[in-house]
Amino acid sequence: MSTTQSERLRGLLEPLIAARDLDLEEIEVTPAGKRRVLRIVVDSDEGVQLDECAALSREASQVLDDSDVMGGAPYTLEVTSPGADRPLTELRHYRRAVGRLIKAQLREGGELVARITAVDESGLDLEVPGVKGRKPTARRVSFDEIAKARVELEFNRKSDKRDAQHDEKIDENKEEA
Numbered sequence: 169m170s171t172t173q174s175e176r177l178r179g180l181l182e183p184l185i186a187a188r189d190l191d192l193e194e195i196e197v198t199p200a201g202k203r204r205v206l207r208i209v210v211d212s213d214e215g216v217q218l219d220e221c222a223a224l225s226r227e228a229s230q231v232l233d234d235s236d237v238m239g240g241a242p243y244t245l246e247v248t249s250p251g252a253d254r255p256l257t258e259l260r261h262y263r264r265a266v267g268r269l270i271k272a273q274l275r276e277g278g279e280l281v282a283r284i285t286a287v288d289e290s291g292l293d294l295e296v297p298g299v300k301g302r303k304p305t306a307r308r309v310s311f312d313e314i315a316k317a318r319v320e321l322e323f324n325r326k327s328d329k330r331d332a333q334h335d336e337k338i339d340e341n342k343e344e345a
Contacts, residue, residue, distance in 0.1 A: 173197065174195060176237045177197075177206075177237055178192065178195055180232070180237055181231070184224065184227050184231060185208075185210055188220065188223075188224060190210040190211065190216065191210065191260065192209075192210060193209040193211050194207070194208075195207070200244065203241070203244055204242075205243065205244050205246060206243050206244070206245050207246045207248065208224075208248070209248055209249065209250050210247065211264075215249065216249035221247045224247050225245060225247040228247060252321055253318055253319065253321065254319075255316060255318055256318060256319065259289070259311075262284065262287045263287045265319050266284050266285070267284065268283065268284060268319050268322075269281065269282070269320040270283075270317050270318065270320060271317065271320050272309070272314050272315075272316070273314070273315045273316045273317070274315060275312070275313055275314070275315045276313070280307075281297070281320065282294035282296040282297070282307065283295045283304075285306075290310055290311065291308060291311050291312075292311075293306065294306070294308070
């Protein structure tokens, strides 16, 4: 996709996406046989629901049909949220991953697997799991130290006190409603 087309698409679609309190994460146009696929990736602090993607897809389709930004060749429009294993590249990505386990490649070499406990403008507070029955340790990592990072999917995470307290608050809110 040319830079000009990318800029035009971003300029056209960002207002629609921002009006829904979503972040535009990525716009990608890729060839698919005789057609092209226009993939719009959006996210928010609360996540993105399927109904929201469908509504945004209808709005974006109308705006794209009314413009010439995609040219005359046929294309397929996809509106989606980022995958669970997408790279953490922005401060907002790390903030959304608080409480999650991440795998980070460090610039000085080595790899770190730890749970994010807090995030600020300069870096992360992490809880590094203990090895062989040892207690977890706290560690501070600045963003400058991280070459790349991803959320690690956990299928059998044992709930901890924070999860139990969070679940209790949800139950209390349901009772009040």
